[in-house]
Amino acid sequence: LHEEEIKRLFSDFLQRKSGIVGHGLKKIVRSLLWENYSPPNIYMDTQIAVYLLNPAEASYALPSLVTQYGERNFTIGEKTEEGQLDLDGGPQIAQMEAAQEALCASVLVEPLQRAIEEQNLMDLNNEIEIPLIIVLAEMEYLGIKVDLARLTGLRDELKNEVEEIRKIIHELAGEEFNINSPKQLQVVLFENLGLKPGKKTKTGYSTNAQTLEKMKDDHPVINHLLKYREVEKLRSTYGEGLLAVVGEGERIRATFHQTVTRTGRLSSDAPNLHNIPVRTDKGKVFREAFIAKEDWALLVADYNQIELRCIAHLSGDSGLIQAFEAGEDIHTSTAAQVFGVSPSAVSKAQRERAKMVSYGLIYGMEAWGLAQRLGIGNKEAASILNSYFGAFPSVKDYMESTVQIAKERGYTETLFGRRRRIPELSSPNAMTRSLGERQAMNAGIQGLAADIFKIALVNLNHKLKEKKMASRIVLQVHDEVILECPKEEISEAEEVTIEIMGSAFAMSVPLAVNISSGITWSEAK
């Protein structure tokens, strides 16, 4: 057979009507794309099936899964002795392992499919997760372009800055030590300089930013330490870290994991493109290094307050729904209701507090946690929470029933049926139990937002191809998509993206989308 014939036959196999099965297919699809194959028709990814059945699965190693989910007695052949085949068998070993993997996956298909059906996870699997494999593989394959000169410049600047701050700190501390070592830093601060320690950690006294912030007035070195931490973080994680993974075409290609989080979200590693700085001006500049290729532009679309909208929809709270329908700033509307003033009379502080309450809600907070965050007393926090739930009573009902149902079943379920076991709910330890309650409240909210976002990704990718557009999704960050578009296609891509994201799921509140474009990720914000 000629190479061309082999390629054609393999293509036919990949497109077979009944679909292909594999374990962790995204990686294979990515390789196929590099070899110019079209994305395959997928029947099942056993790894994703297992994830849907239990998103907390400890390991996706096939032998253990076959033991756990397989039905027939099935033993995997002896692992190939490397020494034995070492001389001529490199490719043979790889073939053997691939064959074993295929065999394991095929053994798992039936029992997994049955379990997926039994737990009503068919739609989630077939309509969302399986199509998403291709979308993510294409994003990983494309990667996002970076401005190498800009990135190098940022790294160099930060390097110099770290060095300068290091000298000042050693001067002020009166000794040389490794500032990166929390252990050495503790000795310097709390023993040698005699400063008063604040919070404790497992092993000693905390030196984190929150603690240092409170010690600012105690010694001049503290401010420099805070600055050092900020700059060193940017230098090491983003300066050096990103430069080290720039690949072909001056593009960075991350891996997006579909079977990692307990809630249904995606994660990103090598590198993590989900935590590129944005909250501080100094960190934000790294987004200037993420760019579109020549004559193209980046389009950034972000769901507005998707998790709060999920709460509104799930709880059916008329007050919260109205607030979103009015289309005003949600934190201001909330503050007006909670503090009993007109929206125009809401102070900055009141808005900030309402915002904290709303975020706390997503995380299942209690009065105690809110008090810590707002730096107020337990009583005052409880009273704020009381007026919040007074204004939005159905939200309280929803939270309570969510926990109740989770306790009865031992797991939570999102609106799309995504399950998460929460064994913490039956822990003998009260602290662990309330952790479980917070996780239960959060899972339905974060999980629904993730499901909606995944639908948007699948639909958007499909629509771009259907319309024969050249624009492509190059990145996603939980509720935000970044497209790379030919400049002349920008306005069309903008229309399509807003339409697809806004209609991903029909809720009792609108799904608002913020969108903008530019040459860099920073500019498109």
Place this chain on the structure above:
DNA sequence: GTTATCACG
């Protein structure tokens, strides 16, 4: 490998 810290949604 575990711990502390800190970047994001």
Place this chain on the structure above:
DNA sequence: ACGTACGTGATAACC
């Protein structure tokens, strides 16, 4: 009486 906001990943230090 107690004391944690939920979900991730990278880095450096240290055992």
